[in-house]
Amino acid sequence: MTPMTWAEIQPLLWQASIETGYMVAVSSALTAVGGLLLGVLLVLTGRGGLLATRPVNLVLGILINIGRSLPFIILLVAIIPFTRALVGTTIGTEAAIVPLTVAAIPFFARIVETAIREVDRDVIAAARAMGASRTEIVFKVLLREARPGLVAGLTITVIALIGYSAMAGTVGGGGLGDLAIRYGYQRFENTVMVATVVLLVVFVQLIQSLGDLIVRWLSRK
Amino acid sequence: MIQIEGLRKAYHSRGRTVLAVDGVDLEVRQGEVYGVLGRSGAGKSTLLRCVNLLERPDAGSVTVDGVDLTALPERRLRRQRQRIGMIHQHFALLSSRTAAGNVAFPLEVMGVPRRERAQRVAELLDLVGLGDRAHAYPAQLSGGQKQRVGIARALAGRPTVLLSDEATSALDPETTTSILDLLRDLSQRLGLTILLITHEMEVVKRICDSAAVMREGRVIEAGRVRDLLARPGSALGQEIFRLGTPPDLPDTTIVDVTLTDDAVGQSFVADLVRRYDVDASILAGTIETLADGQVGRLRIALPGSAEANAAPLRHLRDAGLSVEVAR
Numbered sequence: 372m373t374p375m376t377w378a379e380i381q382p383l384l385w386q387a388s389i390e391t392g393y394m395v396a397v398s399s400a401l402t403a404v405g406g407l408l409l410g411v412l413l414v415l416t417g418r419g420g421l422l423a424t425r426p427v428n429l430v431l432g433i434l435i436n437i438g439r440s441l442p443f444i445i446l447l448v449a450i451i452p453f454t455r456a457l458v459g460t461t462i463g464t465e466a467a468i469v470p471l472t473v474a475a476i477p478f479f480a481r482i483v484e485t486a487i488r489e490v491d492r493d494v495i496a497a498a499r500a501m502g503a504s505r506t507e508i509v510f511k512v513l514l515r516e517a518r519p520g521l522v523a524g525l526t527i528t529v530i531a532l533i534g535y536s537a538m539a540g541t542v543g544g545g546g547l548g549d550l551a552i553r554y555g556y557q558r559f560e561n562t563v564m565v566a567t568v569v570l571l572v573v574f575v576q577l578i579q580s581l582g583d584l585i586v587r588w589l590s591r592k
Numbered sequence: 593m594i595q596i597e598g599l600r601k602a603y604h605s606r607g608r609t610v611l612a613v614d615g616v617d618l619e620v621r622q623g624e625v626y627g628v629l630g631r632s633g634a635g636k637s638t639l640l641r642c643v644n645l646l647e648r649p650d651a652g653s654v655t656v657d658g659v660d661l662t663a664l665p666e667r668r669l670r671r672q673r674q675r676i677g678m679i680h681q682h683f684a685l686l687s688s689r690t691a692a693g694n695v696a697f698p699l700e701v702m703g704v705p706r707r708e709r710a711q712r713v714a715e716l717l718d719l720v721g722l723g724d725r726a727h728a729y730p731a732q733l734s735g736g737q738k739q740r741v742g743i744a745r746a747l748a749g750r751p752t753v754l755l756s757d758e759a760t761s762a763l764d765p766e767t768t769t770s771i772l773d774l775l776r777d778l779s780q781r782l783g784l785t786i787l788l789i790t791h792e793m794e795v796v797k798r799i800c801d802s803a804a805v806m807r808e809g810r811v812i813e814a815g816r817v818r819d820l821l822a823r824p825g826s827a828l829g830q831e832i833f834r835l836g837t838p839p840d841l842p843d844t845t846i847v848d849v850t851l852t853d854d855a856v857g858q859s860f861v862a863d864l865v866r867r868y869d870v871d872a873s874i875l876a877g878t879i880e881t882l883a884d885g886q887v888g889r890l891r892i893a894l895p896g897s898a899e900a901n902a903a904p905l906r907h908l909r910d911a912g913l914s915v916e917v918a919r
């Protein structure tokens with residue numbers, strides 16, 4: 372078998388890049404929302420939090436730890452029924468987004484928790500002393516003050532999602548990782564392998580630089 | 593202005609109970625600067641945090657400006673808190689907001705419309721002498737400037753009461769002085785009642801009208817600073833005058849004489865020498881200038897036993913001085 376020509380490879384790369392971009396973008400957006408929500412809840416219900424409730428905090432913590440301890444490839448299979456119930460199918464890009472999001476939310480939630488806990492207790496006390504409500508404290512103090520940490524954490528999460536998305540090929544999700552395995556590894560198409568790796572490295576670099584830039588801008592203080 | 597009655601607050605952690613505030617009664621009058629002193633762990637911060645109910649007391653009541661805060665539901669308590677300003681040792685500014693943004697925060701919470709807010713923020717920053725640093729972030733300000741922002745922010749709600757937890761402990765002496773002068777000035781101009789916690793005697797001397805000394809959750813003495821200092825055996829007096837332990841001199845009576853305004857500048861020692869022909873010598877002494885006058889304490893050695901010196905001692909007492917035989 373002759374190696375594939377660049378003209379044959381190019382559309383494959385293009386298609387795979389779009390699939391990866393799509394999977395990562397959608398799951399990142401969902402993760403940002405879900406992770407923020409869970410992370411904030413973790414802090415609020417935790418010790419000394421504004422809504423301290425031990426049982427809720429305990430349950431949340433356990434759920435998050437379970438989510439974080441499952442290897443992605445196992446989670447992918449384990450939640451197939453859930454995926455089907457949610458998007459009506461278990462194969463394809465849409466179906467891959469479900470496990471990606473489910474895996475990334477607990478990961479990001481812990482980062483959110485840590486970032487918010489970094490917010491100075493005195494500042495929270497000061498806001499309470501000024502008569503701020505809990506909602507105002509969450510949005511105007513906690514989330515706002517933690518912004519640099521939250522963005523840095525989201526950057527890490529998006530990059531982790533690019534990694535996870537490579538496994539999405541297992542459920543026909545496509546993407547660069549899938550391309551590398553099917554062509555580069557199984558069919559010994561070295562050019563494809565090298566091209567996908569280069570593309571992935573470029574994506575990761577771009578996202579990291581963008582993240583760093585935003586963090587630097589947010590912490591101009 | 594502030595009435596604290598039977599206040600009690602305990603903390604429980606890992607099976608241990610700490611009585612941080614153990615039955616405190618305190619009254620702070622309108623327009624007064626009231627200092628709370630005491631060693632680390634005496635319960636000062638806890639007491640202060642109970643005044644605006646950041647910490648809910650286990651027992652007792654806190655009345656500020658005629659409103660019993662302990663009886664209020666959450667919503668009304670939040671509104672009432674806007675009338676109580678608070679400043680903090682480490683400033684507690686929002687690092688993501690500029691000086692102006694920080695001062696605007698309480699106004700946003702109060703629902704002041706944007707236009708009015710901007711104007712009020714400018715006024716407040718001018719009031720604390722920071723009109724030109726409105727757009728600086730806290731990290732770009734010095735400690736003294738940060739505390740000025742903190743003070744401007746605390747004044748945003750036109751409070752009647754200002755609470756301060758060691759607002760100058762993180763500042764150098766000069767900056768401390770300028771912040772204290774600012775507070776004193778504000779208390780006079782705005783009729784603000786200030787309840788402040790401090791470790792620094794300088795603060796008490798410079799701006800406090802009254803003070804309370806706490807030990808292990810209780811107030812061991814309280815009153816007007818000059819009255820406390822005039823009282824022999826006062827813990828505050830000991831801290832401020834620091835005459836040390838009296839030396840052990842054979843056949844000598846050592847007395848500590850406390851003088852208030854009228855006595856400062858009087859020649860009572862010379863008087864004593866002339867009238868009773870005693871060889872009085874001064875061992876130690878200080879005269880302190882307070883917010884509202886002068887108080888001093890002198891340690892004098894008189895030859896002979898206390899009995900032998902009965903007449904001179906009576907003379908001093910009759911002259912209106914408080915005299916305590918130290919040895």
Ligand SMILES: Nc1ncnc2c1ncn2[C@@H]1O[C@H](COP(=O)(O)OP(=O)(O)OP(=O)(O)O)[C@@H](O)[C@H]1O
Pocket residue numbers: 603604605610611612630631632633634635636637638639
């Ligand atoms: N949140 C808390 N949980 C448990 N114990 C506490 C808490 N806050 C204070 N305490 C305890 O209560 C006591 C009084 O503390 P507080 O902070 O009021 O003292 P303080 O007089 O302000 O001391 P310092 O001068 O060091 O600030 C201390 O024994 C302290 O350990």
Ligand SMILES: [Mg+2]
Pocket residue numbers: 636637638
């Ligand atoms: Mg304290």
